[in-house]
Amino acid sequence: MAVVFADRMQSLRASEIREILKITQRPEVISFAGGLPAPEVFPVAELQQVMARVLQEAGSRALQYSTTEGLEDLRRLITARLGSKLAVHVDFDDILITQGSQQALDLAGRLFLDKGSIVLCESPTYLAAISAFKAYQPQFVEVPTDEAGMDIGELEKILRTTAGVRLIYIIPDFQNPTGRTWSLERRRQFARLVGEYEIPVVEDNAYGELRFEGDHLPAVKASDPKGLITFVSTFSKTMCPGMRLGWLAAAPQLLEKYVLLKQGMDLHTSSLNQWAVAKFLELYDYDAHIQKIIQIYKSRRDVMIAALEEYFPPAARFTRPQGGLFTWVELPGQINAVELLRQSLALDVAFVPGDSFFPNGGVTNTLRLNYSNMPPERIREGIRRLATAIDHYPGRRRDLAGYTPSTFPPKCHIP
Amino acid sequence: MAVVFADRMQSLRASEIREILKITQRPEVISFAGGLPAPEVFPVAELQQVMARVLQEAGSRALQYSTTEGLEDLRRLITARLGSKLAVHVDFDDILITQGSQQALDLAGRLFLDKGSIVLCESPTYLAAISAFKAYQPQFVEVPTDEAGMDIGELEKILRTTAGVRLIYIIPDFQNPTGRTWSLERRRQFARLVGEYEIPVVEDNAYGELRFEGDHLPAVKASDPKGLITFVSTFSKTMCPGMRLGWLAAAPQLLEKYVLLKQGMDLHTSSLNQWAVAKFLELYDYDAHIQKIIQIYKSRRDVMIAALEEYFPPAARFTRPQGGLFTWVELPGQINAVELLRQSLALDVAFVPGDSFFPNGGVTNTLRLNYSNMPPERIREGIRRLATAIDHYPGRRRDLAGYTPSTFPPKCHIP
Numbered sequence: 001m002a003v004v005f006a007d008r009m010q011s012l013r014a015s016e017i018r019e020i021l022k023i024t025q026r027p028e029v030i031s032f033a034g035g036l037p038a039p040e041v042f043p044v045a046e047l048q049q050v051m052a053r054v055l056q057e058a059g060s061r062a063l064q065y066s067t068t069e070g071l072e073d074l075r076r077l078i079t080a081r082l083g084s085k086l087a088v089h090v091d092f093d094d095i096l097i098t099q100g101s102q103q104a105l106d107l108a109g110r111l112f113l114d115k116g117s118i119v120l121c122e123s124p125t126y127l128a129a130i131s132a133f134k135a136y137q138p139q140f141v142e143v144p145t146d147e148a149g150m151d152i153g154e155l156e157k158i159l160r161t162t163a164g165v166r167l168i169y170i171i172p173d174f175q176n177p178t179g180r181t182w183s184l185e186r187r188r189q190f191a192r193l194v195g196e197y198e199i200p201v202v203e204d205n206a207y208g209e210l211r212f213e214g215d216h217l218p219a220v221k222a223s224d225p226k227g228l229i230t231f232v233s234t235f236s237k238t239m240c241p242g243m244r245l246g247w248l249a250a251a252p253q254l255l256e257k258y259v260l261l262k263q264g265m266d267l268h269t270s271s272l273n274q275w276a277v278a279k280f281l282e283l284y285d286y287d288a289h290i291q292k293i294i295q296i297y298k299s300r301r302d303v304m305i306a307a308l309e310e311y312f313p314p315a316a317r318f319t320r321p322q323g324g325l326f327t328w329v330e331l332p333g334q335i336n337a338v339e340l341l342r343q344s345l346a347l348d349v350a351f352v353p354g355d356s357f358f359p360n361g362g363v364t365n366t367l368r369l370n371y372s373n374m375p376p377e378r379i380r381e382g383i384r385r386l387a388t389a390i391d392h393y394p395g396r397r398r399d400l401a402g403y404t405p406s407t408f409p410p411k412c413h414i415p
Numbered sequence: 416m417a418v419v420f421a422d423r424m425q426s427l428r429a430s431e432i433r434e435i436l437k438i439t440q441r442p443e444v445i446s447f448a449g450g451l452p453a454p455e456v457f458p459v460a461e462l463q464q465v466m467a468r469v470l471q472e473a474g475s476r477a478l479q480y481s482t483t484e485g486l487e488d489l490r491r492l493i494t495a496r497l498g499s500k501l502a503v504h505v506d507f508d509d510i511l512i513t514q515g516s517q518q519a520l521d522l523a524g525r526l527f528l529d530k531g532s533i534v535l536c537e538s539p540t541y542l543a544a545i546s547a548f549k550a551y552q553p554q555f556v557e558v559p560t561d562e563a564g565m566d567i568g569e570l571e572k573i574l575r576t577t578a579g580v581r582l583i584y585i586i587p588d589f590q591n592p593t594g595r596t597w598s599l600e601r602r603r604q605f606a607r608l609v610g611e612y613e614i615p616v617v618e619d620n621a622y623g624e625l626r627f628e629g630d631h632l633p634a635v636k637a638s639d640p641k642g643l644i645t646f647v648s649t650f651s652k653t654m655c656p657g658m659r660l661g662w663l664a665a666a667p668q669l670l671e672k673y674v675l676l677k678q679g680m681d682l683h684t685s686s687l688n689q690w691a692v693a694k695f696l697e698l699y700d701y702d703a704h705i706q707k708i709i710q711i712y713k714s715r716r717d718v719m720i721a722a723l724e725e726y727f728p729p730a731a732r733f734t735r736p737q738g739g740l741f742t743w744v745e746l747p748g749q750i751n752a753v754e755l756l757r758q759s760l761a762l763d764v765a766f767v768p769g770d771s772f773f774p775n776g777g778v779t780n781t782l783r784l785n786y787s788n789m790p791p792e793r794i795r796e797g798i799r800r801l802a803t804a805i806d807h808y809p810g811r812r813r814d815l816a817g818y819t820p821s822t823f824p825p826k827c828h829i830p
Contacts (some may be wrong), residue, residue: 039475060454242686269659
């Protein structure tokens with residue numbers, strides 16, 4: 001005999017983001033590659049207070065095994081916030097606390113996907129969701145997406161003509177990687193359609209609280225009479241990622257299955273961290289804290305957009321997100337973003353080539369830029385250098401004149 | 416269309432332990448059911464110090480995303496301890512920090528098991544390992560086990576005659592559920608045999624540090640020239656479970672795959688908790704702390720064994736563990752432990768019927784008793800009541816005379 005790995009291992013390979021992050025840990029690199037929140041807004045002093053209080057008041061209870069579902073206090077606080085901010089009205093026991101929202105994605109894959117099952121997603125979509133689902137060996141069908149969200153006509157066509165659709169994965173708010181937000185109309189059309197076809201949905205709302213301007217829109221989950229939608233979110237972007245606290249909200253018939261699965265995966269999420277975040281929400285003004293984050297990210301977005309306008313060639317197109325952590329750039333078609341990355345790394349600038357965000361690949365001229373993790377002067381300098389790399393891209397000057405962007409919206413057309 | 420769940424959901428059902436724990440949360444219940452460590456030995460004050468220090472010194476670094484592998488300092492501390500305590504000599508980058516040891520089991524299932532793959536395990540074996548592996552839909556083949564560990568002759572016969580063995584799962588130290596420890600001879604024979612057949616092994620060492628008497632034996636992993644053994648352990652039993660910190664040690668060619676899988680599952684384990692435990696190990700005397708736990712558990716084991724000797728019928732057989740958290744009782748064959756549980760719950764005493772620990776079921780007259788989580792007077796009283804329930808078991812007095820224990824060692828024969 002000999003060592004045999006599971007069949008699923010054939011479809012997994014090291015993430016491009018991960019390999020890049022290794023390169024970009026040198027301090028001189030200006031990295032637009034990660035999705036890291038700004039560490040200067042982590043509530044370090046507050047968490048110090050909170051940990052002291054929790055260990056004093058709850059003591060060993062905060063250090064013992066706890067239920068798989070999670071701490072009831074925390075689940076109640078999350079429920080209240082979902083109702084007030086996103087028009088999602090659920091009961092506290094519809095909430096399962098997860099090991100970051102990444103685990104919620106893994107759970108959804110485990111609940112719904114067999115080898116060959118079809119997952120629909122936006123094109124492009126979140127890289128780590130692709131990784132999470134890939135462990136279950138599905139086929140990805142990418143649904144065309146524009147500046148207002150998923151193309152509902154195309155979605156309907158796919159649902160009408162495709163057998164074996166098990167799950168639809170969407171990020172309607174400040175999408176990773178594009179920064180786009182679905183319009184209210186699209187949300188309604190989408191909810192109606194999945195209700196009609198009765199397809200389970202994962203709505204990933206990791207960034208929804210980080211809106212810089214405009215009004216909060218109701219989550220798609222706000223209209224889910226059949227209990228099809230698993231709503232996924234996290235404290236990673238509004239408090240800190242290092243405690244690994246996310247959650248999902250789902251109808252009871254799904255939640256009991258998620259709980260059963262999570263129990264076999266890791267028993268439960270850190271009790272201590274759950275107590276700490278619940279205490280933080282009790283003692284401090286979470287809204288005020290999030291406002292601080294928003295002010296910083298908004299100014300960084302402004303700096304990045306201004307620098308893109310100033311330095312990037314006119315043929316480049318990019319989104320102007322109303323919130324979240326990312327903008328998305330489409331370059332003239334002859335520029336290969338992976339090749340560009342090699343050149344920009346020589347200038348100590350990193351980003352993620354967009355190809356990684358298309359589960360079936362094939363789009364080579366896009367990039368994702370993160371603006372949350374760099375001070376403004378570094379953002380400006382990094383974009384300037386990246387523009388230099390583009391200007392020196394082999395053969396670029398030759399072909400650029402004839403370039404017309406495809407379905408991508410014109411520069412800055414979102415207010 | 417309609418909601419379709421993954422095929423694997425058919426083989427999963429709610430854990431018996433979990434349902435029982437729900438019943439036994441009433442404070443008046445004397446519960447031998449859980450595997451909970453004694454909360455009075457959690458280092459609450461020390462962790463308060465440690466959290467304050469970490470947040471002061473590392474600040475936002477302890478709250479940011481970190482690498483999937485885990486904090487290098489912590490991995491180095493674990494490596495040193497593995498070498499000094501268990502003769503397991505690995506490099507720090509052979510260590511992956513996991514969300515409790517439960518996640519390490521899930522990872523091993525994900526790496527090695529396809530639907531129908533064969534997993535070999537001790538008979539009986541750890542309930543939550545069965546749950547973890549079941550998500551990958553393997554077949555379990557139980558290897559007969561006696562007081563010295565797995566029956567190596569039987570193991571060899573199975574390996575010689577069975578195609579498709581992908582993984583062997585073992586708990587050589589203070590096994591859950593039996594409390595048994597493999598002899599040195601069995602460890603050597605086992606290591607030789609799996610090396611010959613080249614079968615991957617998961618060695619679960621959750622309890623190894625908690626030895627009450629006798630000498631520490633080298634881990635099976637101590638002799639693993641072909642890099643087949645994934646060694647799994649945890650801080651749950653020696654510090655506290657609520658931080659969910661475990662780890663696995665594996666050869667580089669396995670570790671890189673585990674890392675890739677974990678990345679898709681939850682990105683990484685809580686950075687803050689990793690910093691905290693590393694700081695604890697730096698500031699405090701971990702050996703002295705473990706000695707405190709050992710003293711308490713040893714005295715509780717003594718009380719439980721004495722009470723079993725005093726109150727249980729002579730035909731009952733039970734292990735006398737040299738460490739860990741559990742003893743294992745075999746009752747006369749006509750007593751069904753699930754039925755007995757119903758009766759003992761009426762007397763406010765809980766335990767786990769042993770059937771749950773046999774992946775293929777069929778053994779109805781055994782029980783697992785936990786002694787770590789109850790003060791001595793409650794242990795004594797609980798065993799007295801449990802004996803009462805046995806005495807009143809329907810039809811028992813009628814059949815008991817003709818009962819002969821099967822392969823089970825006589826009462827207290829260890830040591």
